Amino acid sequence: MLKEATIETLDAVKQQIRQEGPELFHIEGGQAETLSERRFAYEPANALPMAGFNVARDVAAEKIKATSKNAV
Structure with missing residues (x-):
């Protein structure tokens, strides 16, 4: 899915990935932040x-x- 994304469709593809697999993204802030791991x-x-x-x-x-x- 991401390989076929274009500059025009990238935001929609990222949104779809976030909906289907939210655990695939790091949490950027707050107590549940995961970037530092x-x-x-x-x-x-x-x-x-x-x-x-x-x-x-x-x-x-x-x-x-x-x-x-x-x-x-």
Whole structure:
């Protein structure tokens, strides 16, 4: 459903997903807030509420550079 969404239909698709599976979305504020429980594989570029991340941005960037050099 989301893969077929266009810029014109995105809001309607998100609303449908919220109705069919409200547990799929994080709660952004209040006592039931869940954003701070997230754990990312890679460090986000922006400051976000989170429990942590597995790979720092600078380490991930170095791995990308090394991989692209090997691909050439």
